[in-house]
Amino acid sequence: MEAEPPLYPMAGAAGPQGDEDRLGVPDGPEAPLDELVGAYPNYNEEEEERRYYRRKRLGVLKNVLAASAGGMLTYGVYLGLLQMQLILHYDETYREVKYGNMGLPDIDSKMLMGINVTPIAALLYTPVLIRFFGTKWMMFLAVGIYALFVSTNYWERYYTLVPSAVALGMAIVPLWASMGNYITRMAQKYHEYSHYKEQDGQGLKQRPPRGSHAPYLLVFQAIFYSFFHLSFACAQLPMIYFLNHYLYDLNHTLYNVQSCGTNSHGILSGFNKTVLRTLPRSGNLIVVESVLMAVAFLAMLLVLGLCGAAYRPTEEIDLRSVGWGNIFQLPFKHVRDYRLRHLVPFFIYSGFEVLFACTGIALGYGVCSVGLERLAYLLVAYSLGASAASLLGLLGLWLPRPVPLVAGAGVHLLLTFVLFFWAPVPRVLQHSWILYVAAALWGVGSALNKTGLSTLLGILYEDKERQDFIFTIYHWWQAVAIFTVYLGSSLPMKAKLAVLLVTLVAAAVSYLRMEQKLRRGVAPRQPASRGPSTRCAVTAIWRRTTRTRATRRASMGTARRRRRRPRGPGPAPSPPDLAAGPAPTNRRKGATGPRSSEGSPGPGTQPPCSPASVYHVSGRGDPLRVPSCLQRLLSLLPHIGDAPPRARVTSGLQQPPPRRGGALGTPQPRTGVRKHS
Secondary structure: EEEEEEEOOOOOEEEHHHHHOOOOEEEEHHHOOHHOOOOOOOOHHHHHHHHHHHHHHHHHHHHHHHHHHHHHHHHHHHHHHHHHHHHHHHHHHHHHHOOOOHHHHHHHHHHHHHHHHHHHHHHHHHHHHHHHHHHHHHHHHHHHHHEEEEEHHOOOHHHHHHHHHHHHHHHHHHHHHHHHHHHHHHHHHHHHHHHHHHHHOOOOOOOOOOOOOOOHHHHHHOOOOOOHHHHHHHHHHHHHHHHHHHHOOHHHOOOOOOHHHHEOOOOOOOOOOEEEEOOOHHHHHHHHHHHHHHHHHHHHHHHHHOOOOOHHHHHHHHOOHHHHHHHHHHHHHHHHHHHHHHHHHHHHHHHHHHHHHHHHHHHHHHHHHHHHHHHHHHHHHHHHHHHHHHHHHHHHOOOHHHHHHHHHHHHHHHHHHHOOOOOOOOOOOOHHHHHHHHHHHHHHHHHHHHHHHHHHHHHHHHOOOHHHHHHHHHHHHHHHHHHHHHHHHOOOOHHHHHHHHHHHHHHHEEEHHHHHHHHHOOOOOOOOOOOHHHHHHHHHHHHHHHHHHHHHHHHHHHHHHHHHOOOOOOOOOOOOOOOOOOOOOOOOOOOOOOEOOOOOOOOOEEOOOOOOOOOOOOOOOEEEEEEEHHHHHHHHHHHHOOOOOOOOOOOOOOOOOOOOOOOOOOOOOOOOOOOOO
């Protein structure tokens, strides 16, 4: 079988005629210059275009995988370190031997308060930070703050742990909002690179059909959350390979525990104050923290080096040019949209369920009955179930849109009913398999919930100037829900399950109501998306006004000069430039003055509230409407400091500057229109 010939022959390869190529043109020094520097005769433009967009699509896939792996490593390190730190600080022997009377429980409570309370203010600064730094750099900055939190555990003091926890709380919502925005933008770019031929036919200003990027978005969100949910399993590696060797068994830690599950109150009431059989050496702790720090640094490098920009530079400029005040207000204005209002209960439930998995199922049902040494395996079951179920979100490619989200809510509803009537017996391992199944099924519901919500938001709000606001609102409501769980941590388990159940039912009903409105064609109320680059639009109007004003003055000066100059040969005056349209003037024909003596508009002036004129700004397809008051102001700005009215103006066309001296060496006045910039 013969080998397929290459698309382009190798440079310098001898053809059938030795030093001549197949076209009969000599190769080497005797080759013509056009053959060396000109276009290759066998150049295939379509093949090169296909290869170019294939590289672009591979770059988008690389961005998605890098962002997913970076998020997985970041949260794996954060959750693993926080879990190990809280277990060590809970043991009273460890506190007394290591830190004496430093008040470590108080430091831990302040640290948890900083992590849970600070995100409440995130709605005020998250959109501004994302627009200021950009989506990719906001992700990098947030991952760096997580790495800073890891580094402060080398020296555990109040002035290191609490400030780093507050900084981490400030970075939670910006990280998740930028991550959701980034994955959505990658799906849109992948659709653009996959259908480049259709876009070339439609033109650059023609938008693709709404929802056309939905299949790619569904796949990318499934990949992202499949990676992210593995972070719960990665977080258990320090527990499995290091801390479990120092823990007491369940007969010691659960000696005073009387009730578990639905009969419990608070978090692990009656749990033993000493959980460590032997204290870990400081050197071993430093080694573990160094490994976690290295992984956090690797996550920073992944985001920095492998994640490309979410927007083009011109798009970044347009997103910032709407004004920082508008950027600050737009998250609040988007709440007018009935789609967001109907999804708010689901946002709140999304925060409730992830905290209930880590505190309710893992601690109230798991550790309370089978001991602390099996906590890691319960969370691994939850992680693997959620990671595998994230790929089930791909069923949305063939099923109706509400099915995955409603299916996840149904799984959680069934489990909540079962947990409401189940109270496992402490120190009994016969029912441990039920705990693992419950944790895995809860992970399935969590994955369908997270994947479905993120995909739904990316489909409903596909305009790039709205995505960061929408994901900010989504994760801010999640942060509010997590803060509520933090405040109600001492409630009985039945009260927690009741709140969870009511929120879930309200979220499902509200979401189905939203889908019904969309099917009926109810138009959502969205805040007006202001055109980008307002300054550029004003500059274009200014230049147009200057050009038309100068044309009118030039024509008047030419007519005046024709009456005054003597007869003789000379250059014929050039006609005025009429391509710019009529000159904007404030006076009608026959007006005597701009205003009357009483301050009211004169007989020849336009009223101050005249209709706005329409200007088609270059570079933009939509017209810009400018009030006449602003027209008059802009028409006067370029003429501040002009020559007196008696100055001669020769022509509207730009002429070369005259020589410094005339025939007798006397300077001659400059002619022509002053060039305004």
